[in-house]
Amino acid sequence: MRQTILAVLSLSAIAALLTGCGGDMVLLNSKGPVAEGQSNLMLTAIYLMLLVVIPSALMALWFGWKYRASNKDADYKPTWAHSTAIEVVVWGIPVIIIGILAALTWWGSHKYDPYRPLESDKAPLTVQVIAEQFKWIFIYPEQGIATVNEMRFPEKTPVSLRITSNFTMNSFFIPALGGQIYAMAGMQTHLNLLADELSPAEGFRGFSSNYSGYGFSQMRFRAHSVTDAQFAEWVSAVKAGNGTSVNPEAVQKTVLDQAEFQTLKDGDRSKHQIEALVARATTPEEKAKAEAMKPYPTKPHPVTYYSSVEPKLFESVINKYMSNYHGADHTATVGHEAAASEAHAGVEHATVAGE
Incomplete structure (x- = not known):
């Protein structure tokens, strides 16, 4: 009971x-x-x-x-065995x-298949998402800009997300807009979302819903649903190096290239792990190496805007892991295939013109 x-x-x-x-x-x-x-x-x-x-x-x-013991009026059927009803x-x-x-x-x-495109009169906005240690990087290939820990998009416009990871497995999740989907190194997952209305001033909450290490709790970002005019204004401001005019708390930088991308990896070990390595060091070299390590962050990476992005940065992150898997450098292959495709298109164009 x-x-x-x-x-x-x-x-x-x-x-x-x-x-x-x-x-x-x-x-x-x-x-x-x-x-x-x-x-x-x-x-x-x-x-x-x-x-x-x-x-x-x-x-x-x-x-x-x-059928309590004190209820003497209850039916008592010790031979009862079956009831079809x-x-x-x-x-x-x-x-x-x-x-x-x-x-x-x-x-x-x-x-509600996350790969299924959403029906809308508006063309979808493509955003490439990279789960970095321990932050989220958003690349807008059509606009030529990038952000860290902030995503903006027009309301009532489908957002087509292409998601991967540059370290361990994570899970991309904006609860107010849709379900979670995994971000995995060497792979690309898709997620299609749409906001029916403007977001609050602080934006919709976004985070990683898959534990990925000591800095996991810092993998938080904000997703802002804005008007078409506000989105265009924000893109123009970021491209002009003046993104802080829209978000004064953000950090404005110039280009997100491979060199800058490498600097976005925060820390080598947790604070406790570094202290343990220093304590267990048996030689001065080991101790110096441990002391030189950077601890993982204890708060989310600040919102950062990049006015331009190195072409195919997102693809290079995926190919880096695929090339290791197959034992070959696929980055060069991608460039060769692109050049071959362009040459093939030129030949076809010349052929048609000649005809």
Whole structure:
């Protein structure tokens, strides 16, 4: 009986939380069609499962009360063994619910596939995302700019994200706009999002939902949904080296190239690991090497704007790991293939002109 009461109280607490009590239930406070659809699927699944859980809990309480030892009016049937009606209920209803859940899961998996482009009258904005140690880098290939720990995009415009990692596995997540998707070294994952409305002044919360080391808690960023005019103004300001006019707390820099990209790796070990290496050092060289290490950050990297980006920087991050895997440098291959493609296009153009 005590366990049943605890179960009912737990379900009541969960139900209260799902109604929005007790804080910002961002998963149920969606700001885009993807997050809204996923939230509705989750709530539908919970309601269907409660069709079994709530009656079971109520019947457990009722049976315990009805057949208590002091109730002399309760039916006593020591030879009872089977009831077809009970078997139909306890097996039939769960089977029906599981079937409905299976159908919803199949439909939702295709409807809200993160790789599936969103339907819209506006052309999607492409953003390349790199999970760096321990920060997020956003490259806008069409605009020729890049940012660290901040993403901006126009409202009601599909955002096509191409995501990879430059160290261990992470998980890209903006709860108000959609589900999470993994960022993995040497691989590219896709995520399509859209904001139905403008974000608050502080932006939507974004972070890594996959533990990736001592600096994991610092992998936080802000996603700002703005008007088309505000987005164009921001892009122009960043390209002109004046991004701080839009965000005074940001740091404005010039170009994000390979040299600058290497400097974005924060730290070598955690503070405790460095102290342990220094304590265990057996030679002056080992101690000096350990003392020279930089500790991981204890706060997120400041928002940084870059007025230009080295071409194909995102692709080079992926190819770096793929070349190691296959034992060859694919960076040169990509450049060779691009040049060959351009030459082939030139030949075709000349052929058509000659005809």
